[in-house]
């Protein structure tokens with residue numbers, strides 16, 4: 175047996191490369207990332223290739239190793255070459271963040287030390303770091319330091335799920351109550367909320383879509399009326415979902431009024447600030463996002479407004495005990511961990527047990543840069559969007575949506591002849607084919623609109639000028655055909 179163990183050990187030790195091998199891998203990976211970043215301005219924001227990633231399958235997982243050079247080649251040709259380039263400043267679609275460089279250093283260190291940030295006992299420092307980030311966000315939105323708590327999630331969708339489950343359990347909703355429980359949204363609520371409802375077992379609950387005003391914001395009065403009417407019919411108004419920065423147009427619902435209504439009727443108030451939340455760091459954002467302190471729970475995504483790479487969201491709950499009560503579980507094999515608790519452990523505040531040490535990719539850049547460049551970038555993005563909003567209207571035939579609250583807006587071109595929806599659909603396709611910038615579209619009240627989302631930290635004035643130029647050219651081209 176010893177012989178066999180030794181033989182296996184020899185092979186298994188290959189999992190621990192020697193120092194010079196590590197240096198070689200590091201050098202090559204650093205060179206690859208250096209070249210990616212040095213060329214970022216000329217790389218397309220979107221492109222398709224003939225391969226479209228299929229080449230990945232030519233190198234199946236097997237016992238046979240391949241070199242780091244070959245690995246980087248595969249990544250370059252079959253992963254990085256096609257699709258959206260979320261790191262590109264030209265990415266003006268969906269809700270981009272970009273992925274600031276020091277987050278990669280945080281991830282690297284988190285992976286090397288593999289610190290377990292799930293339980294206080296396992297890494298008090300890592301847990302304190304995550305809790306400190308959560309406290310900082312709670313303070314930003316006006317939640318009391320003494321009671322509030324939260325969790326760093328993989329993104330807004332999971333944060334929504336955690337919020338909904340916490341509200342469900344706090345209200346002690348049982349399955350027999352589900353059909354009478356009422357959720358209040360608007361048409362503009364992010365679809366992850368509805369997905370979360372379904373996953374939380376609440377798919378049979380009553381969903382009310384409260385009407386929006388011309389700026390796509392919830393009509394608070396209509397919400398109040400609907401709640402009163404639901405109460406009269408014996409239903410159980412339970413959860414209000416408002417948004418601070420909708421995905422379609424970046425609209426901020428009237429949070430203060432909604433908060434008052436929630437309080438009056440004793441209904442859980444949840445704010446989706448996945449996109450808009452970090453704009454609270456700047457004056458322009460504070461002017462439009464008012465009333466977050468009235469929420470019971472709120473989500474915000476560092477991988478959006480703090481420009482982190484994908485994989486960073488947050489759920490914040492005013493009364494952290496409620497979050498804990500919904501997600502805490504004991505297991506006998508974890509009994510040692512229970513003896514050393516000075517702070518909430520992330521594993522008690524989310525569905526996850528083993529988890530990535532997400533705090534480091536957020537904490538490291540905040541400490542390394544300080545807040546000032548983040549604030550400048552957020553203000554810049556708001557102003558760039560306003561600039562685009564003004565400039566795009568100089569193109570004859572352009573129709574715009576509401577004046578942007580934050581950094582997302584919609585527009586469309588009305589051609590002299592033909593169907594505007596078809597024209598704008600082709601316009602988006604042409605812009606994507608060009609690939610230097612990437613825009614996406616949406617449908618509102620069954621009308622096709624093009625969206626501009628200015629949140630990648632690499633978007634600056636030159637990108638916006640380029641976007642205007644490309645849009646102008648493509649409209650001209652399509653008008654001639």
Ligand SMILES: Cc1ncc(COP(=O)(O)O)c(C=O)c1O
Pocket residue numbers: 268269328329330331332364366417419420421446447448449475487
């Ligand atoms: C307003 C809003 N809420 C929630 C989400 C879901 O967040 P995630 O993609 O991080 O799961 C998004 C995503 O774009 C969003 O824009």
